[in-house]
Amino acid sequence: MTNAVFERVSLAGIHLKNRIIRSATHEGMADDNGFPTEKLKKLYIRLAKGGVGAIITGYAGVQADGKTCFVNMTMIDRDDKIPAYLEITDAVHEYETPIIMQIAHCGRQTRSKTTGFPTVAPSAIRDMFYNEDMPKALSENEINEIINNFVSAIERAKQAGFDGVQLHLAHGYLLAQFLSSYSNRRSDRWGGSTENKYRIVSEIFKRAKEKMGDYPVLVKMNAYDGRKKGMRIEEAVRIARMLEQSGCAAIEVSCGFISDGFYLLRSEHLPAEAVMAYTFKYKDFPGFAKAFAIPIAKNFMTQPKPLLKYNLNAAIQVKNAVNIPVIVVGGINNIDDINDIIGNTKIDFVSMCRPFIIEPDIVGKFKKGTQTQSKCIMCNYCAIIQEEKPLKCYYGELPKGEPVEI
Ligand SMILES: Cc1cc2nc3c(=O)[nH]c(=O)nc-3n(C[C@H](O)[C@H](O)[C@H](O)COP(=O)(O)O)c2cc1C
Numbered sequence: 001m002t003n004a005v006f007e008r009v010s011l012a013g014i015h016l017k018n019r020i021i022r023s024a025t026h027e028g029m030a031d032d033n034g035f036p037t038e039k040l041k042k043l044y045i046r047l048a049k050g051g052v053g054a055i056i057t058g059y060a061g062v063q064a065d066g067k068t069c070f071v072n073m074t075m076i077d078r079d080d081k082i083p084a085y086l087e088i089t090d091a092v093h094e095y096e097t098p099i100i101m102q103i104a105h106c107g108r109q110t111r112s113k114t115t116g117f118p119t120v121a122p123s124a125i126r127d128m129f130y131n132e133d134m135p136k137a138l139s140e141n142e143i144n145e146i147i148n149n150f151v152s153a154i155e156r157a158k159q160a161g162f163d164g165v166q167l168h169l170a171h172g173y174l175l176a177q178f179l180s181s182y183s184n185r186r187s188d189r190w191g192g193s194t195e196n197k198y199r200i201v202s203e204i205f206k207r208a209k210e211k212m213g214d215y216p217v218l219v220k221m222n223a224y225d226g227r228k229k230g231m232r233i234e235e236a237v238r239i240a241r242m243l244e245q246s247g248c249a250a251i252e253v254s255c256g257f258i259s260d261g262f263y264l265l266r267s268e269h270l271p272a273e274a275v276m277a278y279t280f281k282y283k284d285f286p287g288f289a290k291a292f293a294i295p296i297a298k299n300f301m302t303q304p305k306p307l308l309k310y311n312l313n314a315a316i317q318v319k320n321a322v323n324i325p326v327i328v329v330g331g332i333n334n335i336d337d338i339n340d341i342i343g344n345t346k347i348d349f350v351s352m353c354r355p356f357i358i359e360p361d362i363v364g365k366f367k368k369g370t371q372t373q374s375k376c377i378m379c380n381y382c383a384i385i386q387e388e389k390p391l392k393c394y395y396g397e398l399p400k401g402e403p404v405e406i
Helices: 002-006 038-049 079-093 140-159 174-179 194-212 233-246 272-278 287-300 312-321 335-344 354-358 362-368 381-385
Strands: 009-011 014-016 020-022 054-056 099-104 164-169 217-222 251-254 326-329 349-352
Touching (some): 099 140, 164 194, 174 194, 233 251, 251 312, 312 326
Antiparallel strands (some): 009 014
16 A cells, blocks of 8 residues: 555646655745745755655745745745746755645735735635734736736646646635635626636636646645534535546645634644744734633634545545545555555545645655654744744744754
8 A cells, every 4th residue: 555655646747756745834945025935946856855745835926916924935926036946956956756736815914004905805805813914805907917817826836847727716815815705705797606706716727728628736625624604524625626627637625714723634632822822813912811811712723624634525425426536635654544545535646735844855755654644733933923923833832942953
């Protein structure tokens, strides 16, 4: 069975060394203008040397008002960034490792204070975590502009040597906001029925195909988002079929909205110390309020379960509905489970995020048999602290402690 995981395999013409993919992980390693840095290149080289099947980059922004409020997002919004990305893809390709760029617009899951623009969304519904102001509901013209900017981003990614792109349709960002009836309350041709909610995605595929033919466009989508009237697996399966019709190269199955905290990247306990110290929402609370809130939050706020393989059942249902490759992410952290998923289900690939933060060479260790389990303790400090600092494993210690170098 191990052979199935470590056999060479092709995904929409992209050649992978094995079936274990690095899921998109915001690195926070761009410069102030969204250009990728040397530090980012070094991280990708470590991943490639470490034996990963393919790298999906952290989300890159397609336009300025869709930039994350987390630190230093890479942007793919202008042609002058292409040469810098080309250096990265050339370096990664030296290790025969494909690299796919994830592209995104954050919609209402960002802050106008950081982007310098009003936040926008399918409908004017405030995100209780992110938004100080009500987001603006997008006009028809603005939606068209966003579609065109996604397509231009795909063209740039292709010119920059990426093996494909992945549209971020998950985690409550703009395209997920369109797909979920929780956040899309429009009554025009962009909301209401599944077909209408999907229209923005279908237009991106249509215009990208017109310009770039078979260039691989993958997606990461929510199979469920836990929101009232939000995405459920039945609708996700219908959307998966529509994606296949649109010419999607592969579907990565995930869940949840970022603003719901630790639903999409799970932890046994709420990482309350880090949340209180680093999230813009709570870090300025007075000390006594934090001292009171931390133990209550840690001990009494129940966390979503299960902690492991939590998207597997949903991914199996998606795979049963389509003929294109399906990737499953979420709480996969050991080689036995990977062998089991690849050997005993029809799922084509697994992807991991946090295991690669602590050990970029985890796949090589799995392959050699020197390690069977990730060392990640799922503290989620990496995700919280990256509001201010580039990606790093903190191993459950706030930065004044001893961070584990990545
Ligand atoms: C620090 C950090 C950054 C992340 N950045 C992204 C991102 O840019 N795009 C994305 O689709 N998911 C992102 N995620 C979510 C992961 O890709 C993944 O879906 C989630 O962590 C569950 O997988 P895991 O259990 O293997 O960590 C991020 C997660 C973490 C911890």
